[in-house]
Amino acid sequence: MLCPDCKKEVELSKGDPQVSRVRLNGTVVHATIEIGDLCGECGRLVQGSKTDIERDLKDVPSLKSHLQHKRKVELLKAERIYEPAEYASVKITYGLTCDCDRLPMYEGTLLGSAKMVVQP
Ligand SMILES: [Zn+2]
Ligand SMILES: [Zn+2]
Numbered sequence: 001m002l003c004p005d006c007k008k009e010v011e012l013s014k015g016d017p018q019v020s021r022v023r024l025n026g027t028v029v030h031a032t033i034e035i036g037d038l039c040g041e042c043g044r045l046v047q048g049s050k051t052d053i054e055r056d057l058k059d060v061p062s063l064k065s066h067l068q069h070k071r072k073v074e075l076l077k078a079e080r081i082y083e084p085a086e087y088a089s090v091k092i093t094y095g096l097t098c099d100c101d102r103l104p105m106y107e108g109t110l111l112g113s114a115k116m117v118v119q120p
Helices: 061-066
Strands: 012-014 018-025 028-039 045-056 071-081 087-098 106-115
Touching (some): 018 071, 018 087
Antiparallel strands (some): 012 028, 028 045
Protein backbone atom coordinates (compact mmCIF):
# COMPACT_ATOMS: atom_id res chain seq x y z
CA MET A 1 0.00 0.00 0.00
CA LEU A 2 1.04 3.57 -0.62
CA CYS A 3 1.48 5.59 2.52
CA PRO A 4 0.55 9.26 1.89
CA ASP A 5 3.04 10.42 4.50
CA CYS A 6 5.99 8.24 3.55
CA LYS A 7 5.08 8.72 -0.14
CA LYS A 8 6.09 5.19 -1.04
CA GLU A 9 4.85 1.62 -0.96
CA VAL A 10 5.02 0.26 2.58
CA GLU A 11 4.14 -2.88 4.45
CA LEU A 12 1.04 -2.49 6.58
CA SER A 13 0.82 -3.59 10.14
CA LYS A 14 -2.52 -4.68 11.48
CA GLY A 15 -3.78 -2.55 14.31
CA ASP A 16 -5.61 -4.03 17.23
CA PRO A 17 -9.38 -3.84 16.78
CA GLN A 18 -11.17 -1.20 18.82
CA VAL A 19 -14.50 -2.25 20.22
CA SER A 20 -16.95 0.19 21.67
CA ARG A 21 -20.58 0.46 22.68
CA VAL A 22 -20.93 -3.19 23.68
CA ARG A 23 -24.50 -3.26 24.92
CA LEU A 24 -27.71 -5.19 25.19
CA ASN A 25 -30.89 -3.92 23.68
CA GLY A 26 -33.67 -6.28 24.66
CA THR A 27 -32.37 -9.67 23.54
CA VAL A 28 -29.93 -8.28 21.01
CA VAL A 29 -26.27 -7.75 21.80
CA HIS A 30 -24.60 -4.96 19.85
CA ALA A 31 -21.04 -3.79 19.39
CA THR A 32 -19.22 -1.28 17.25
CA ILE A 33 -15.85 -2.31 15.86
CA GLU A 34 -13.11 -0.20 14.35
CA ILE A 35 -10.31 -1.82 12.44
CA GLY A 36 -7.23 -0.16 11.06
CA ASP A 37 -4.13 -1.03 9.09
CA LEU A 38 -1.15 1.14 9.93
CA CYS A 39 1.89 2.10 7.91
CA GLY A 40 4.70 -0.23 9.00
CA GLU A 41 7.18 2.64 8.88
CA CYS A 42 5.49 5.74 10.30
CA GLY A 43 2.46 4.21 12.01
CA ARG A 44 -0.06 6.36 10.15
CA LEU A 45 -3.55 4.90 9.62
CA VAL A 46 -3.56 3.91 5.94
CA GLN A 47 -6.86 2.08 5.69
CA GLY A 48 -9.60 1.38 8.13
CA SER A 49 -13.21 0.65 8.68
CA LYS A 50 -15.93 0.93 11.28
CA THR A 51 -19.00 -1.21 11.48
CA ASP A 52 -21.78 -2.24 13.83
CA ILE A 53 -22.47 -5.88 14.54
CA GLU A 54 -25.29 -7.49 16.44
CA ARG A 55 -26.79 -10.82 17.32
CA ASP A 56 -30.17 -11.73 18.70
CA LEU A 57 -29.87 -14.07 21.68
CA LYS A 58 -33.53 -14.91 22.07
CA ASP A 59 -33.05 -18.49 20.83
CA VAL A 60 -30.12 -19.32 23.10
CA PRO A 61 -31.53 -22.08 25.36
CA SER A 62 -29.55 -21.23 28.49
CA LEU A 63 -30.76 -17.63 28.39
CA LYS A 64 -34.45 -18.29 27.83
CA SER A 65 -35.47 -18.14 31.47
CA HIS A 66 -33.52 -14.90 31.99
CA LEU A 67 -34.91 -12.83 29.16
CA GLN A 68 -37.12 -10.81 31.50
CA HIS A 69 -34.33 -10.21 33.99
CA LYS A 70 -31.91 -7.36 34.05
CA ARG A 71 -28.73 -8.50 32.36
CA LYS A 72 -25.46 -6.89 31.50
CA VAL A 73 -22.89 -7.59 28.88
CA GLU A 74 -19.17 -6.89 28.88
CA LEU A 75 -16.38 -7.24 26.38
CA LEU A 76 -13.96 -10.06 27.16
CA LYS A 77 -11.77 -10.20 24.08
CA ALA A 78 -11.45 -8.90 20.54
CA GLU A 79 -9.17 -10.35 17.90
CA ARG A 80 -8.64 -9.96 14.21
CA ILE A 81 -9.10 -13.11 12.20
CA TYR A 82 -8.66 -14.37 8.63
CA GLU A 83 -8.87 -11.57 6.16
CA PRO A 84 -8.53 -11.28 2.43
CA ALA A 85 -6.79 -8.08 1.36
CA GLU A 86 -9.58 -5.50 1.33
CA TYR A 87 -11.57 -6.90 4.19
CA ALA A 88 -10.89 -7.11 7.86
CA SER A 89 -12.69 -9.32 10.31
CA VAL A 90 -12.93 -9.22 14.03
CA LYS A 91 -14.16 -11.81 16.47
CA ILE A 92 -15.44 -10.47 19.75
CA THR A 93 -16.00 -12.58 22.82
CA TYR A 94 -18.41 -11.13 25.32
CA GLY A 95 -19.72 -12.22 28.66
CA LEU A 96 -23.33 -11.90 29.69
CA THR A 97 -24.37 -11.99 33.29
CA CYS A 98 -27.77 -11.74 34.88
CA ASP A 99 -28.82 -9.78 37.93
CA CYS A 100 -30.58 -12.82 39.39
CA ASP A 101 -27.19 -14.52 39.96
CA ARG A 102 -28.55 -17.89 38.88
CA LEU A 103 -26.97 -17.65 35.43
CA PRO A 104 -23.34 -18.73 35.10
CA MET A 105 -21.66 -16.20 32.87
CA TYR A 106 -22.73 -16.83 29.30
CA GLU A 107 -19.89 -16.37 26.83
CA GLY A 108 -20.84 -15.57 23.29
CA THR A 109 -19.05 -14.42 20.20
CA LEU A 110 -19.83 -11.83 17.58
CA LEU A 111 -18.21 -11.81 14.19
CA GLY A 112 -17.93 -8.68 12.12
CA SER A 113 -16.21 -7.91 8.90
CA ALA A 114 -15.87 -4.69 7.03
CA LYS A 115 -14.42 -3.51 3.79
CA MET A 116 -11.33 -1.43 4.39
CA VAL A 117 -11.44 2.15 3.16
CA VAL A 118 -8.28 4.03 2.31
CA GLN A 119 -7.85 6.95 4.69
CA PRO A 120 -6.91 10.22 2.98
ZN1 LIG B 1 4.13 5.92 6.45
ZN1 LIG C 1 -31.71 -14.19 35.47
